[in-house]
Amino acid sequence: MSTYTYSAGPGMLPKEVMQEIQQHLLSFEHEGVSIIETSHRSESFQHVVDALEARLRRLMYIPESYALLWLQGGATLQFSMLPMNLRNRNRFAYIDTGIWSKKALEDARHFGEVNVIHPIIDETGGMSFEPxxxxxxxxLHVTLNNTIEGTRFTNIPDVDVPVIADASSNILAERIDVERFGMIYAGAQKNIGPAGLTVVIIRRDLIQSMELPSYLHYASHVDTLFNTPSTFSMYVAERVLKWVEDQGGVEAMERLNREKSERVYSFLEQSHVFTPLVSGERRSLTNIPFTTGDRDRDRxxxxxxxxxxxxxxxGHRSVGGLRASLYNAMPLEGAERLVDVMRAFEEETNVSHQNI
Structure with a gap:
C-alpha cells in the first residue's frame, strides 16, 4: 500500500527525484564527496546554481529585467525584508485574506503605516479587491494562495504601484504572469524543494541602495551568492525543476492540479459526512480545507x-478541522485514494453516499 502525505509544508517531493538524490548523495558529480559537503564556491555547485536559475526562468517566463535571489529564513523573513527594502513613503497596502497576510502586515507595521484592504467576493465566488x-x-502586497483558509486570488486588478506577491503555496502549481508583479517571493517547501530555501523574484529597478544590515539588503544578493546558501535545498530544487520541465512545465502542473482538486471537491460536494469550507471560484487548487462538523469525528x-x-x-492548529494539500508532487492517484478513503469512512460509520 502506497503512503501519501497531504502536509501543507514541507510537502511531497517527486519519488523520482528522491531516488536520484539517494543515488548521488554520497558522491556528487562523481567527485567522491556528498552534495552536502560540496563548497558553494566550487565549479560543480556553480553548475547547480546556473541550472536552477535557468530552469526557473524558463518555467515561469522570467525576463532578465528581474533578479532571482536565493535566500534563507523562509517566506516569513520576507515579511520584514520587503518593507525594509522597498520603502520610500513608508506607507504600504496589504490585502487581508487570512493568517499569513495578517502576519505579513503586522511585520510591515514595524517600518511604516499599513493600509489594510479587505477582499471582495463576487457572484461566482471569485476573490478580488478595490484597486x-x-x-x-x-x-501593494497580496498572498496569492492561502494555505490555511484554502482560498486563492482569481482576479488582481491593475494598480499604479508595484504589486508584491507571496506565492509560497502556488508557485509552479499554476501560471503566474511574472511581469504583472514587482516582486514574487516563495518558500521552497511546497512545490520547489525541501525547506530551508526561499526564492525572491524582484524587478531590478525596485532594488534600492539603502543603509541596511548586509544580509537584509536585497542588493547584496543580486547575481551572486552573498554567503553560504542552503546548498542541499538548492540542489534538490534544481532536480525538482527539471522534473517539472519533464512533466510538461507549469501548464501541465496546473492541468493536473485542477484535475486532482476537482476530484476531491466533487466528492465533498456530495458527501453526507464531509463538508468543504470554501465554495466558488476562489477555491484553492492546492489546499483543500474540509470538516465533518464534529471535532471528535475529524480526529x-x-x-x-x-x-x-x-x-x-x-487542519492548521489555528483553525482545526481537516485539510488536504495537493501540491505538484502529489499524483492523481493520491487524490483518488483520498476520495476512496473518505468514502470508506462514510460506509464504515453507516452513512449512505451517492455514487459519484
Missing part, C-alpha cells in the same frame, strides 16, 4: 486515514 484603495503607497477520520496510509490530514 482605488492602493494609492500613495510604496507597494477519528485522521486516525482512519493513517491506518490506510494517508498522513497529515489535520
Amino acid at each position: 482605488s484603495l492602493a494609492q500613495d503607497v510604496d507597494y 477519528n477520520f485522521q486516525q482512519f486515514a493513517r491506518e490506510h496510509g494517508l498522513l497529515e490530514l489535520g
Whole structure:
C-alpha cells in the first residue's frame, strides 16, 4: 500500500527525484564527496546554481529585467525584508485574506503605516479587491494562495504601484504572469524543494541602495551568492525543476492540479459526512480545507486515514478541522485514494453516499 502525505509544508517531493538524490548523495558529480559537503564556491555547485536559475526562468517566463535571489529564513523573513527594502513613503497596502497576510502586515507595521484592504467576493465566488484603495503607497502586497483558509486570488486588478506577491503555496502549481508583479517571493517547501530555501523574484529597478544590515539588503544578493546558501535545498530544487520541465512545465502542473482538486471537491460536494469550507471560484487548487462538523469525528477520520496510509490530514492548529494539500508532487492517484478513503469512512460509520 502506497503512503501519501497531504502536509501543507514541507510537502511531497517527486519519488523520482528522491531516488536520484539517494543515488548521488554520497558522491556528487562523481567527485567522491556528498552534495552536502560540496563548497558553494566550487565549479560543480556553480553548475547547480546556473541550472536552477535557468530552469526557473524558463518555467515561469522570467525576463532578465528581474533578479532571482536565493535566500534563507523562509517566506516569513520576507515579511520584514520587503518593507525594509522597498520603502520610500513608508506607507504600504496589504490585502487581508487570512493568517499569513495578517502576519505579513503586522511585520510591515514595524517600518511604516499599513493600509489594510479587505477582499471582495463576487457572484461566482471569485476573490478580488478595490484597486482605488492602493494609492500613495510604496507597494501593494497580496498572498496569492492561502494555505490555511484554502482560498486563492482569481482576479488582481491593475494598480499604479508595484504589486508584491507571496506565492509560497502556488508557485509552479499554476501560471503566474511574472511581469504583472514587482516582486514574487516563495518558500521552497511546497512545490520547489525541501525547506530551508526561499526564492525572491524582484524587478531590478525596485532594488534600492539603502543603509541596511548586509544580509537584509536585497542588493547584496543580486547575481551572486552573498554567503553560504542552503546548498542541499538548492540542489534538490534544481532536480525538482527539471522534473517539472519533464512533466510538461507549469501548464501541465496546473492541468493536473485542477484535475486532482476537482476530484476531491466533487466528492465533498456530495458527501453526507464531509463538508468543504470554501465554495466558488476562489477555491484553492492546492489546499483543500474540509470538516465533518464534529471535532471528535475529524480526529477519528485522521486516525482512519493513517491506518490506510494517508498522513497529515489535520487542519492548521489555528483553525482545526481537516485539510488536504495537493501540491505538484502529489499524483492523481493520491487524490483518488483520498476520495476512496473518505468514502470508506462514510460506509464504515453507516452513512449512505451517492455514487459519484
